[in-house]
Amino acid sequence: MNDTVHDTERPDQQAYMAAVDLGSNSFHMVIARVVDGDIQLLHREKQKVQLAEGLNEQLVLSEEAIERGLSVLAQFADTLKPFAPQSVRVIATYTLRRAKNAATFLRRARTVFPFPIEVISGQEEARFIYQGVAHFEHFSGRRLVIDIGGGSTEFAIGEGLQPLRLSSRNMGCVSYAMQHFAQGRISEKRFARAILQAEQELEPIVSSFKAAGWQQAVGTSGTVKTIRDIIIGLGLSNNALELTHLLALKDHLVAQENSYQLDLPGLTDDRKLLICSGLAILIAAFNLLQIDQLVYIDAALREGVLYEMSDRLQHLDIREHSVASMQRRYDVDMAQAERVRNTALQLFSQVRSVWQLNDEDAMLLGWAATLYEVGLHINSSGVQKHSAYILQNANLPGFNQEQQQLIATLVRFHRRKIRLDDMPVFSLYQLSQVVCLLVLLRLAVLLNQKRRDDLLPEFTANAAMQTLELNLGRDWLTQQSLLAADLAAEQKALKKIAFVLDCPELAASSTVLS
Known part of the structure; x- marks a missing residue:
């Protein structure tokens, strides 16, 4: 497929696009088209890769992690065969941003995946996430957006389509799971250490973000969605998340002692080892930013990428x-x-x-x-x-x-x-x-x-x-x-x-x- 499907006999010209997000936990792909100036999602694919799990203390990506990533890219390449290069945008985030041997991964990726891979900064990642949310659902006031990824967590405050504060912090559900909840072990002390480290990571941005203020707090992506689904499944809330709900879930998890044996509504097997670390990061955000309520919105980085691609088609x-x-x-x-x-x-x-x-x-x-x-x-x-x-x-x-x-x-x-x-x-x-x-x-x-x-x-x-x-x-x-x-x-x-x-x-x- 090309940027625009040209057909002189059809007035409804449509632009087909694909956005690929090479995240630290999962690789995502969305395919969409522009209809009457709006984006219509046609297809989604998600593959668990856990690149961040393969990043050691020296910031070198393991061969196993590289192979997992290349295997998924080969699958995505097959789906994207009909697409011209200019109609596909591929974004890589935290792990490839940090890995000292990222160039090795990118060089080998070219042998199985014909589209250019763009490594973006943490602030740029936060901007895309905010744009995805802002375009997905209108809100008249100021918004705080939080996205907990595998290797980093992005924070953004904005109004309408305009981001006002952007930050990316080096804390993610995969990296914190390895550091604080190894082998799935759960305890009150492990939670306390994870929450404290997350609060320390957040401290430099707290005053700036609180000074900007917001009327709505939004969470995006898999970690927040899983936490919300579990809390609703346990009957702790009908929709929005509050600190009391998060603390109640923490107590419930501590009582289980090990992530492998967790059996909770809304918790899939691939999220079991990540739920404690993601929850610890979210509790730290609630504590330091003094968040009253947080709602989940099903839009994030890849949707933001699609909307920016749409803007470029219109020369904006x-x-x-x-x-x-x-x-x-x-x-x-x-x-x-x-x-x-x-x-x-x-x-x-x-x-x-x-x-x-x-x-x-x-x-x-x-x-x-x-x-x-x-x-x-x-x-x-x-x-x-x-x-x-x-x-x-x-x-x-x-x-x-x-x-x-x-x-x-x-x-x-x-x-x-x-x-x-x-x-x-x-x-x-x-x-x-x-x-x-x-x-x-x-x-x-x-x-x-x-x-x-x-x-x-x-x-x-x-x-x-x-x-x-x-x-x-x-x-x-x-x-x-x-x-x-x-x-x-x-x-x-x-x-x-x-x-x-x-x-x-x-x-x-x-x-x-x-």
């Missing part, structure tokens, strides 16, 4: 807002940013087919061109390093970790020496692709160094593998001795990374000047 890309916000925050010289962006994209349009670049590459290049000077806010000396640091560490909603890292890398090497050894290893991008984008950005910055709108002549660019021929016009370049010298220096800099920059007028102008 949140990344544009993130970039604009960054420009305002660091008082970027917008006229210069636009000059560099326009030049970079002019060059891009002339070389994209030969270098096999795509629309997404163009957007990332354009954003790097508009943000390359954010580091001037710190110091003009070493601006490329300052800018890269800010872009690498800023919260940029809508960008996955590699997209953000790619922009930071382009900006880091937009001037001076290019150190390939210092570049990160990407999963979503080839090194040759990164180098091509970097060359275009460097040239765009160099050609606009005088910060004038009326300076550049008409130019052309012709590309070959690891080669770019730039034609600026001989008469014009002979009048630009400083630029000619800088272009000659750029030729030498690119030659060190085995890239050839050819500028025929440069040799001619050098002869004239001599």
Whole structure:
């Protein structure tokens, strides 16, 4: 299936999409279509993987966990065979965010799963979760959203579709089960230790979240759903959860002594070893955030991903807002940013087919061109390093970790020496692709160094593998001795990374000047 099903004989054009969530406990896939601007879910798949269980204290993912993940991805790939790459979005969360050998998993995943896997930050995960809830069910006031995952727990406060506070804490039902309830053992002391650790993890965000305030508290995903189903099944509540219900369930679990022997309404076998750790985290959240009541909503990260995909189909890309916000925050010289962006994209349009670049590459290049000077806010000396640091560490909603890292890398090497050894290893991008984008950005910055709108002549660019021929016009370049010298220096800099920059007028102008 493609992004949009085009049929001239049918007026009800529909966009088919799939979102895949590689969580720390389970892998989820949802398939949907857009009907009259709304998302209609067509199919769901869920497979227990427990990636977080395979993450050791050194943050290395075990071979067994990798194999479990690859096996499920192969199954998902079979379901997604009819889909074009642009109609599928795959998001990876806590475990692949933390694992030191995540690159190994991603590299091996490409052999069984043809779609790119995006590792996202904790804040980005919280934003997607909030968007899923906000789109799923309207609420006129301010909302607190809690999602207890296998390796992390996400918290968000927002109003309408706008998130106001986002946080991801390193506590999850799989990791806490291994740490505090090993072999399914349950006791009052184990609960007390788990709750205390969760409260310590929550402490840094409590004052900020309580200051924001909320009128409704919402829980999402499997852990909260299971706790709610058990509490309703035991007759402790009809719907909403309160602290007294959670404490009553804790007492009931402690009396059982071991998770393996639990027999409770709403508790499936695959949740038995996780119920105590999930409950401890939820009790800690109730305690520190002073939550009165919490309701369950059946929407989370993957629904948020679907809604954002739908927005992009309508050309509403949140990344544009993130970039604009960054420009305002660091008082970027917008006229210069636009000059560099326009030049970079002019060059891009002339070389994209030969270098096999795509629309997404163009957007990332354009954003790097508009943000390359954010580091001037710190110091003009070493601006490329300052800018890269800010872009690498800023919260940029809508960008996955590699997209953000790619922009930071382009900006880091937009001037001076290019150190390939210092570049990160990407999963979503080839090194040759990164180098091509970097060359275009460097040239765009160099050609606009005088910060004038009326300076550049008409130019052309012709590309070959690891080669770019730039034609600026001989008469014009002979009048630009400083630029000619800088272009000659750029030729030498690119030659060190085995890239050839050819500028025929440069040799001619050098002869004239001599």
